[in-house]
Amino acid sequence: MQKPKIDDKLTLLTDFGKTEAICAEVLDDPATAGGVLLKVMTRGPFTEGQQCWIVDRDGSKIGATVENVLSQTIDSEVTLSTVLPA
Secondary structure, three states: OOOOOOOOEEEEEEOOEEEEEEEEEEEEOOOOOOEEEEEEEEOOOOOOOOEEEEEOOOOOEEEEEEEEEEEEOOEEEEEEEEEOOO
């Protein structure tokens, strides 16, 4: 999986099912070697510490952890931390 760009659409697989997300910001994670923080706009009952999967276009999955949830009306700004393969 390549590092997403701003406005890229992502599919997240969570314990409550699949949901779509739009990438709002991409940052390097200073706490993890090779780590990435993705801020996405999405819908669903996300909670900090929750585990989810980012589903790539080819169907492969990358694990991610919810670091922060900021609710804004129907959509939520969710920060995901993950390590993308090189």
